[in-house]
Amino acid sequence: MGFKRIEWIFFIAFLGVNVFLINIYMGSKNDQSIISPSSQKIAIEQRLDNDNITFDGRLSSENLTGYYLSGTPTMMQALYNEDVNANKKILNDGMTKFDRGKLTHTMTERFFVQEKDQLVKASQAYWKKRVMKGNDYTYQLHFSTFGDDQIELMATQSYEGIPINDSSSQLIFTFNNENDQYINEDYTQTYVENLTPLREKMKLYSEKDAINTLYINNRIAKKSKIEWIQLAYTLILNVRGQNVYVPAWFVAMEKADKSKQVEIVNAFSNRIITNASVRKVENY
Structure with a gap:
C-alpha cells in the first residue's frame, strides 16, 4: 500500500x-x-x-x-510485552493474569496497612514502583469508595489535569478490614494509550x-x-x-x-x- x-x-x-x-x-x-x-x-x-x-x-x-479526547484502550498483555524484561521485574512480587483489556495482579504476600488514614499513602508508594505505567495514575478521592468492611481506592489517568473516569483507565486497590487492619491481595489495572485531542x-x-x-x-x-x-x-x-x-x-x-x-x-x-x-x- x-x-x-x-x-x-x-x-x-x-x-x-x-x-x-x-x-x-x-x-x-x-x-x-x-x-x-x-x-x-x-x-x-x-x-x-x-x-x-x-x-x-x-x-x-x-x-x-x-x-x-481520543484514546486507544490497551490490551494489557501487549503493554506488558512492550518491555518484557522491565515489566517482569516490576511484577515479580506475585502472579499476573491478563484478560484482554484488564490486568489482575495477585501479590505473593498480602499487602497490610495498619491505619485507615495511611491507605492512600501506602498504596501510592506501592504503585509508583510496582505497577506498569504507575506514574500515569493519580489517586481519585471522589471516585473511591469507603465502607466499614471494604475500601476501594481508585486511581486514574488524566489529561491536562482532568481525570478520566471510565473503566478503560483505572487502577483499583480493594482493601478488606480484618482484625482491625486493612488487607489487600491484588489490584486490577486498565490503561488508555495515545490520548489525543x-x-x-x-x-x-x-x-x-x-x-x-x-x-x-x-x-x-x-x-x-x-x-x-x-x-x-x-x-x-x-x-x-x-x-x-x-x-x-x-x-x-x-x-x-x-x-x-x-x-x-x-x-x-x-x-x-x-x-x-x-x-x-x-x-x-
Missing part, C-alpha cells in the same frame, strides 16, 4: 470522526430541556436553600476548558451551571446534601475500537433517606447524560 494512500485513509478517518462529533454536539444542544437556566431569576444558591439542599463550600462560576480546546459550562441544570430538571431532591462535584472525562463514543471522551461534571448527592445518587452533566452542552449509553460506530 503506497504512502499517499495511507495518508488519505487517515485523513478520511479523522474527518469522519470530526463530522460525527459535530453532529453529536449540535444534537445535544437541540436536545436541551425547554427550561433554560437563563430563565431562572433567583440565584441557584437561594433555590437550593429554599429546598433545604445543602452544599459545603461555594459553587464555582469558573469556565474551564477541555477537549473531545480531536478538536481545539473548548470552553466548558461551569460547576454552577451543572447544578442549575440538575435542579431545574428535578434531579436534586429536596433535603438532599450535595456531597461533592468533580470534573472528569467520561466515555461517550467508540469508533472502530477508538474511545472518545468528553469532560463532564459528576455530582454526588445523599438524599434525605440516606440513599446515594450520582448525576453526570456534559460540560460542553450542559445536558444531563447520567443514563446515556455509549454510542458505538463500526463504520464511517
Whole structure:
C-alpha cells in the first residue's frame, strides 16, 4: 500500500470522526430541556436553600476548558510485552493474569496497612514502583469508595489535569478490614494509550451551571446534601475500537433517606447524560 494512500485513509478517518462529533454536539444542544437556566431569576444558591439542599463550600462560576479526547484502550498483555524484561521485574512480587483489556495482579504476600488514614499513602508508594505505567495514575478521592468492611481506592489517568473516569483507565486497590487492619491481595489495572485531542480546546459550562441544570430538571431532591462535584472525562463514543471522551461534571448527592445518587452533566452542552449509553460506530 503506497504512502499517499495511507495518508488519505487517515485523513478520511479523522474527518469522519470530526463530522460525527459535530453532529453529536449540535444534537445535544437541540436536545436541551425547554427550561433554560437563563430563565431562572433567583440565584441557584437561594433555590437550593429554599429546598433545604445543602452544599459545603461555594459553587464555582469558573469556565474551564477541555477537549473531545481520543484514546486507544490497551490490551494489557501487549503493554506488558512492550518491555518484557522491565515489566517482569516490576511484577515479580506475585502472579499476573491478563484478560484482554484488564490486568489482575495477585501479590505473593498480602499487602497490610495498619491505619485507615495511611491507605492512600501506602498504596501510592506501592504503585509508583510496582505497577506498569504507575506514574500515569493519580489517586481519585471522589471516585473511591469507603465502607466499614471494604475500601476501594481508585486511581486514574488524566489529561491536562482532568481525570478520566471510565473503566478503560483505572487502577483499583480493594482493601478488606480484618482484625482491625486493612488487607489487600491484588489490584486490577486498565490503561488508555495515545490520548489525543480531536478538536481545539473548548470552553466548558461551569460547576454552577451543572447544578442549575440538575435542579431545574428535578434531579436534586429536596433535603438532599450535595456531597461533592468533580470534573472528569467520561466515555461517550467508540469508533472502530477508538474511545472518545468528553469532560463532564459528576455530582454526588445523599438524599434525605440516606440513599446515594450520582448525576453526570456534559460540560460542553450542559445536558444531563447520567443514563446515556455509549454510542458505538463500526463504520464511517
